[in-house]
Amino acid sequence: MNPRQTNAKAFKDSSKGIPEATVARLPVYLRALQGLKERGVETVSSEELAAAAGVNSAKLRKDLSHLGSYGTRGVGYEVEYLVYQISRELGLTQDWVVAIIGVGNLGRALAGYGGFASRGFRVAGLLDADASIVGERIAGLTVEHTDKLETIIKDQGVSIAVIATPAAAAQPVCDRVVAAGVTSVLNFAPVVLSVPEGVDVRKVDLSIELQILAFHEQRKAGGPHEEYIEVHP
Amino acid sequence: MNPRQTNAKAFKDSSKGIPEATVARLPVYLRALQGLKERGVETVSSEELAAAAGVNSAKLRKDLSHLGSYGTRGVGYEVEYLVYQISRELGLTQDWVVAIIGVGNLGRALAGYGGFASRGFRVAGLLDADASIVGERIAGLTVEHTDKLETIIKDQGVSIAVIATPAAAAQPVCDRVVAAGVTSVLNFAPVVLSVPEGVDVRKVDLSIELQILAFHEQRKAGGPHEEYIEVHP
DNA sequence: GCGACTTTGTGCGTTCGTTCACAATGGGGT
DNA sequence: ACCCCATTGTGAACGAACGCACAAAGTCGC
16 A cells, blocks of 8 residues: 555655655755855765754764765765755755735744745745735835735745734635645744645744743753642642 | 652652653643633643644643643543643743844844733843944833843843844854853754753744745655656766 | 775664553543 | 443553664775
8 A cells, every 4th residue: 555665776765755854954954055165165074064053963964865875985975966965855946936924023024034035935925914014015025915815826826825924814814825725834823723634834933932941941940840749629 | 770750659750751842732732722711611621622732632641641630531621720730831930031132123023022921921131233223112122232231131130032133143142142141042043053051042943944845845746756866976 | 006094874772752542530410 | 329421641552763883985195
């Protein structure tokens, strides 16, 4: 029932096999490599790159080995070539069209974020439900009303939607973008979105991060470890 | 060689034992519970709560079991009581003082974010290196110059620093806040921060999230799976 | 060419996390 | 007072991820 890859050596065996944990680290490696490239470095060892990326060198090598055998023993990895391979694996050699829905402070910050344009992501639309914002120009784009959401998604070929609306609007907006054909969503609203099978959602949540930090901070300070159990009344 | 907790039944066995993966989900449960509470729900089963939080119910039960035995068999969990217990475990029953360094678009968005004040986090300072921003009032606070960073951290008792500066400034700023005594950092700049042992850093990186989405999107579309290996020249 | 040296790629044991499946247990109805 | 039912809490099996340690494989100097 599982038509795994048949290990035909002439083809990359990456057909299915890159672990999620590895995928999450590839962008970090990529950024480190780009930094090295700008500084004119041509070759880097797993040890050096791992240090720059903040990971263990064995992990780095294993991660890279999932993409293929791109290193040279005794030497290391050729920076430029590795940048290309990781970019290709991540799909950054093609252009991704992004729409940002919700143009509050956060939406503006995202619209102006340099990391977009720089690496294969093109913001094709800024949308908001608030009529007093519609028409405003931000980062070279005119804010459109959310009425036009479906039109813009289809006309511009948007494949990634960034939801930066208030919590209450997020699920309805999500339903609409999904209905319009978007299959990848980046959600900044503090809600759990429910989506049909086949749609990817990633969530960025400031307040969750803070709470995790608070937990550890409390631990350092002595925390609630050794207290009597308070019996449920 | 493993001095595990000695299972003294009179004490909570959470002395050390909450898995990181569980900690990361507690805030999600907490938010779901608060939603239920507002809607007047008094009791909830693991099945319902798990659905609201978007996880498997067995996982939810195991997570909660790490905090103690707060459910009632045949009934479920008392919403209000569980809210309290999770809040306490996360350290939200005390106030955490936060400083935001870098008051660009992102810093402004963070300063105005409701999730702060609402749950035990108090923003005690907005700092920026740009003199033309210093003095501006945002969300009830006056922007201070980063010269005063150490003073503010110490006078206000800041324990969590949020770094929303450009990439180049992040590491120096981080070094300063750590030197001033901060042991928890939330980093929005696209760099890997290096910190001494004992300091926690969490990273929020928009462009990494987008790249992960792009990877999966590419996979859905047929991706680079079955291409010939291009031999390294 | 050859040998010493460096660094990759990976097999393996370990740890961490998830899921299943069910015994334990409290509540409520009769 | 007892039994039935719903739901928790958890043992155990499974799977994913990590990191060590080393053989394989290439480079560089001579």
